[in-house]
Amino acid sequence: MSVASHFSYWITILLMVAGLYIVIARGNLVKKLIGLSIFQTSVYLLYIAPGKLIGGTAPIISPAFKIYSNPLPHVLILTAIVVGVATLALGLALVVRIREAYGSIEEDEILAADRAGGDSE
Amino acid sequence: MRGFLVLRVVAKLLMPFMLLFALYVQFHGDFSPGGGFQAGVIFAATVIFYALIFGLPAARQLVPEALVETMVALGVLVYAGVGVAGLLLGGNYLDYFVLAHSPVHGQERGIFWVEVGVAITVSGVMLKIFYMFAGRQRSAEDE
Amino acid sequence: MTFAHLPALEVVVPLIAAPLTVLIRRSAPAWAIAAAACSFSFVAALLLAAEVAAHGPISYHLGSWAPPWGIEYRVDALSAFVLVLVSGMATVTVPYAWRSIAAELPRDQVYLFYTMFCLCLAGLLGMTITGDAFNLFVFMEIGSLSSYVLIALGRDRRAQYASYQYLVLGTIGATFYVIGIGILYLATGTLNIADLAQRLQHVENLRPVLAGLAFITVGVSLKLALYPLHLWLPNAYTYAPSAVTAFLAATATKVSVYVLLRFYFSVFGLHLVSVTLPMPEILLVLSIVAIVSASLVALYQTDLKRLFAYSSVAQIGYITLGMSLTSRAGLTASVVHLFNHGITKGALFLLLGGVALRAGRTGLDRVHGLGRAMPLTSLGIVIAGLSLIGVPGTAGFVSKWYLVLAAIEAGRWWLAAFVVATSLIAVAYVWRFVEAAYLSEPDERTPEPGEAPLAMLLPAWLLVAACVYFGFDTSYTVEAARRAALLLLGAAQ
Numbered sequence: 123m124s125v126a127s128h129f130s131y132w133i134t135i136l137l138m139v140a141g142l143y144i145v146i147a148r149g150n151l152v153k154k155l156i157g158l159s160i161f162q163t164s165v166y167l168l169y170i171a172p173g174k175l176i177g178g179t180a181p182i183i184s185p186a187f188k189i190y191s192n193p194l195p196h197v198l199i200l201t202a203i204v205v206g207v208a209t210l211a212l213g214l215a216l217v218v219r220i221r222e223a224y225g226s227i228e229e230d231e232i233l234a235a236d237r238a239g240g241d242s243e
Numbered sequence: 244m245r246g247f248l249v250l251r252v253v254a255k256l257l258m259p260f261m262l263l264f265a266l267y268v269q270f271h272g273d274f275s276p277g278g279g280f281q282a283g284v285i286f287a288a289t290v291i292f293y294a295l296i297f298g299l300p301a302a303r304q305l306v307p308e309a310l311v312e313t314m315v316a317l318g319v320l321v322y323a324g325v326g327v328a329g330l331l332l333g334g335n336y337l338d339y340f341v342l343a344h345s346p347v348h349g350q351e352r353g354i355f356w357v358e359v360g361v362a363i364t365v366s367g368v369m370l371k372i373f374y375m376f377a378g379r380q381r382s383a384e385d386e
Numbered sequence: 387m388t389f390a391h392l393p394a395l396e397v398v399v400p401l402i403a404a405p406l407t408v409l410i411r412r413s414a415p416a417w418a419i420a421a422a423a424c425s426f427s428f429v430a431a432l433l434l435a436a437e438v439a440a441h442g443p444i445s446y447h448l449g450s451w452a453p454p455w456g457i458e459y460r461v462d463a464l465s466a467f468v469l470v471l472v473s474g475m476a477t478v479t480v481p482y483a484w485r486s487i488a489a490e491l492p493r494d495q496v497y498l499f500y501t502m503f504c505l506c507l508a509g510l511l512g513m514t515i516t517g518d519a520f521n522l523f524v525f526m527e528i529g530s531l532s533s534y535v536l537i538a539l540g541r542d543r544r545a546q547y548a549s550y551q552y553l554v555l556g557t558i559g560a561t562f563y564v565i566g567i568g569i570l571y572l573a574t575g576t577l578n579i580a581d582l583a584q585r586l587q588h589v590e591n592l593r594p595v596l597a598g599l600a601f602i603t604v605g606v607s608l609k610l611a612l613y614p615l616h617l618w619l620p621n622a623y624t625y626a627p628s629a630v631t632a633f634l635a636a637t638a639t640k641v642s643v644y645v646l647l648r649f650y651f652s653v654f655g656l657h658l659v660s661v662t663l664p665m666p667e668i669l670l671v672l673s674i675v676a677i678v679s680a681s682l683v684a685l686y687q688t689d690l691k692r693l694f695a696y697s698s699v700a701q702i703g704y705i706t707l708g709m710s711l712t713s714r715a716g717l718t719a720s721v722v723h724l725f726n727h728g729i730t731k732g733a734l735f736l737l738l739g740g741v742a743l744r745a746g747r748t749g750l751d752r753v754h755g756l757g758r759a760m761p762l763t764s765l766g767i768v769i770a771g772l773s774l775i776g777v778p779g780t781a782g783f784v785s786k787w788y789l790v791l792a793a794i795e796a797g798r799w800w801l802a803a804f805v806v807a808t809s810l811i812a813v814a815y816v817w818r819f820v821e822a823a824y825l826s827e828p829d830e831r832t833p834e835p836g837e838a839p840l841a842m843l844l845p846a847w848l849l850v851a852a853c854v855y856f857g858f859d860t861s862y863t864v865e866a867a868r869r870a871a872l873l874l875l876g877a878a879q
Contacts, residue, residue, distance in 0.1 A: 162557070202564065205523075205560075208531055209527070209531065212535065213557075217550065219538070220546050220547055224547075232547055315405070319401075319404070320405050320409075326394075326398065334450055336398060
């Protein structure tokens, strides 16, 4: 139970917190999306790392091997990666349209424009 | 990049091999790392590569927008169609066991068509995203 | 043969309808496909609910892989009830969208609206029906991603920013959920919800399980807009196209409530949730704050859509309030309110869509004298508003009644008094509409006399009628909710 034996967990937590911090602390919409992606990446690691057994091989049954890694997390995370890509693409598309509508991708400027614009469309 | 003769020639030389590699990744996915997702991305990357060298209009001529949209929908339909085929042959939804005479062959056949569907949709979506973003950049600059 | 496959077809039919609408690329056939798919899902959901009521839960093995290895679709009393609500709302919204969306979107984008609508429906139905925790995440994202697009379709540029905000918060919510599932998977080695519940009882080190519970709670709470995490909701509901607001308000948050119920009672069990951790107390406090603060904020809104969006946050508070009592009566109230509030809010937002179409916007200043200009629409809003308050004879009354009963049964008289007292705030904000529509003279901003198109008015009034009908005939809703509550508590003990 040393720090090194839980290396992957430390990295996971670091990425998780860093990503979330960027989402909250940055006002730039693209940077927020980058933070979101980092946050999601930490989940990939959370699933994948425990699935690996040291000395384990790909789970294709063969008499030469006895220990296999768990393939399920990989499959799950493949799905999660696709979801992440879709989210990022959609988020960026929205940012492009926001930029065209507001002329800015800074959160405070957009909010100020909305407040100044008031009810006008 | 019209002037760069070397790039243009090399690109044309490389593209068949990239497409071939996409097909290899697609069909060898049963025995080695690979499959529809990766193959679809490689296929889309080929077209994007073409667009980078020869320009977006040329790429749009090669793979028209309408075709890309059709691919997006078609792949999902192929995937769902495999599921429905399982239903029609008396199994549950997405049941591959009933797709051929022996269950193992059924699994192989089911996965094959599912991966075909995935490859079509993934390459369609990748191209669509690229076309959308690249096309928008151009129209924003014109203003 | 087909009947046995209804659980799969319930989700697959709208899922297949989505790419079909893309292939066709024209709005009229796309609308027809979407309408057919939604109606099919609705009929299938009704059949499934009847089957479950008669013969107990249905388990469907996707790809014939037996659970816990394969993905299982599971229909029981609770999920069947939610399926009926979601698919029913979709079936009402699609005919409405025919005119409403044509007025709000450029012509060449209309077919894409139906694509996204079908995907969103498939996602929400999938979340409800699946018996696999990770599959639930996938469906959650299918539903969420398509709803981000649907919201961004709003005409106002603020719709895009609202959609972006929802995207960021919704993704954080879904990611929290999937972190929670990951931790549970590490602790138990399974993703099947029923199997998870079994194995959790034998886990010795509870700490990771509690962390998983915390992550899932926060993630799902973001999705269901529980009080401090509701910030995305008002903007998203205000600027989305009318049909989208009505559909999402009636279904999206409700399905998330379902997920929370499922995890609290079916997976973690009452002991873990209420004894090891004080979740009911936390929920109780948050619900009370949600009801009071969101109702008060609603009072001061100048836009009707935004006003009722805040009221949604408050009404979700009532649902979680019922949950926090963790008794049979409380859960019954919670599930009944989930349904009744769904149809009430659906009716309100559909009618407001008509106002938006005729008046251009839904500001309170636009509806002066609306009672004369659009009598049917105004009357509908008032009736649905009464249901929102919980006046006897409407659906809202039934759920408030059971909530008060549950509070009294738990010996918390003050809570019963609180539910009644806060309904008065609802009276106040509904009164603001009545005052503007009936007691003010029409001015130049009031639309010309004339109703919304029949294609929009009929679906809306169908829901208004449902609000009244379920206020008198409670046999279906309350019976279904009672069975659902029994199921939840039965699994918990």
